[in-house]
């Protein structure tokens with residue numbers, strides 16, 4: 027996702043900004059830019075693609091004097107990855123960089139346009155710089171103008187702004203997107219959206235809280251929240267880049283599990299309106315003539331498709347089938363023109379999925395990709411793409427990519443239900459309410475993580491794991507089992523709970539571990555009786571449910587019991603943490619498990 031850097035001082039401003047952006051590359055981006063205020067001039071450079079392109083563009087530009095600069099790597103959300111849409115965005119005399127999404131940008135843009143402001147980009151960010159200049163024109167005070175600007179913004183943001191009308195300061199604000207400000211022993215000031223950009227530069231840092239805003243000049247940082255000036259809570263900055271990228275977590279996978287709340291907010295932002303779902307990338311005409319949906323994917327992406335196929339049939343009442351891409355390719359599939367072919371892929375490079383997509387395209391089907399990497403091969407081939415906005419996922423075992431795929435597909439099922447009139451506006455509003463709460467649902471609480479850490483020691487042996495569930499919890503069981511086997515090397519299977527008695531129950535004994543997904547809002551009694559059957563055969567049961575289950579050997583009580591998707595996301599986190607803790611106890615390399623690669627670009 028996007029990255030931000032900023033600097034005030036007399037060292038080489040350009041190099042410091044480019045260096046900081048380099049450290050943020052791991053988060054993923056599709057364009058980058060910097061703006062430098064030195065003496066009376068602001069120089070700005072932008073480039074699409076890799077940072078190298080920006081480095082080349084700025085090669086003949088140098089900075090020598092005391093000054094300041096802001097920089098940004100952009101992962102496109104509103105508008106394509108073009109130079110015009112890359113940050114910094116400019117007004118008449120100011121430049122801004124921004125992470126997050128300004129939810130009310132359309133309303134603000136209309137207001138500014140009606141006052142004669144000309145917009146150059148398709149981004150939500152550009153409203154910030156124009157708002158600031160509008161308030162500056164009336165108030166003639168940059169600090170007051172910045173405060174008024176921030177008051178008007180709704181949504182998530184981390185913002186840095188520089189302006190020719192105040193050549194000493196960088197203005198900043200943070201709400202919902204991370205932002206850090208720090209200083210070195212000379213009083214030079216550094217900003218970053220993550221520690222990694224500040225390592226080796228700042229000596230002490232302040233992690234801004236939501237609602238914080240302020241300004242900084244050489245040797246001075248002022249932070250306000252709700253009109254009140256805050257004490258500066260400075261902390262020493264650790265010096266190791268890899269651990270900074272891991273943000274204090276033991277493994278990237280662990281960090282990525284914890285990041286799910288933030289990335290799910292990114293996934294839904296700008297797409298979930300009060301009464302409807304909207305995708306900038308889609309229009310209703312794209313679905314004309316579509317009578318059925320075919321999902322195609324591999325691994326975790328297949329599991330997310332399998333889960334959401336239930337929603338497409340239930341909500342949008344559209345026949346939906348799901349195929350594993352490596353099977354699909356060689357089965358001479360019957361491809362009908364009224365089918366929308368949807369591929370799901372984190373990397374956008376998985377060979378089997380890519381080839382299946384080409385087959386669908388060559389057969390004249392409309393194609394849509396659900397993907398995390400813009401400009402990947404799959405994105406380039408599909409007619410349309412919905413980006414999942416998970417940011418770079420480093421752990422080979424996919425976590426946040428799965429969460430965001432499910433979220434995008436769930437939103438898409440509601441979008442289709444709306445088009446087809448299979449759900450009322452009231453029903454869709456109800457679902458939207460639940461969607462808005464999902465980022466809170468996946469926040470990892472210390473108590474839960476501690477419990478799973480302790481409990482994991484009992485699950486390091488045995489002759490196998492069965493993850494069982496029904497309906498959407500069956501694909502979640504598949505995904506839970508996949509996570510465990512990938513990183514613990516223990517045998518694990520996902521199974522539909524009702525299917526156990528048709529064979530696998532023969533394996534049941536005390537060394538067979540059953541991870542039972544027992545949501546309250548969907549077929550609770552049915553799953554319960556399936557788990558009772560296993561318990562009667564002495565299988566060891568770890569029950570995950572909001573309802574106490576007396577036959578469980580171990581029990582993790584969940585909080586949500588009102589909506590299947592809330593239960594789904596909460597249980598997803600539990601299965602991820604369980605796999606993580608078992609793997610750590612076994613001493614495995616969690617992020618790079620044996621025999622696996624992050625992106626499978628061969629057959």
Ligand code: AGP
Pocket residue numbers: 324325326327370371372373374375376379422423424425512623624625626
């Ligand atoms: C999941 O943990 C995997 N590492 C793997 O199953 C992965 O989901 C699969 O290879 C598909 O990758 P993609 O989403 O990048 O296409």
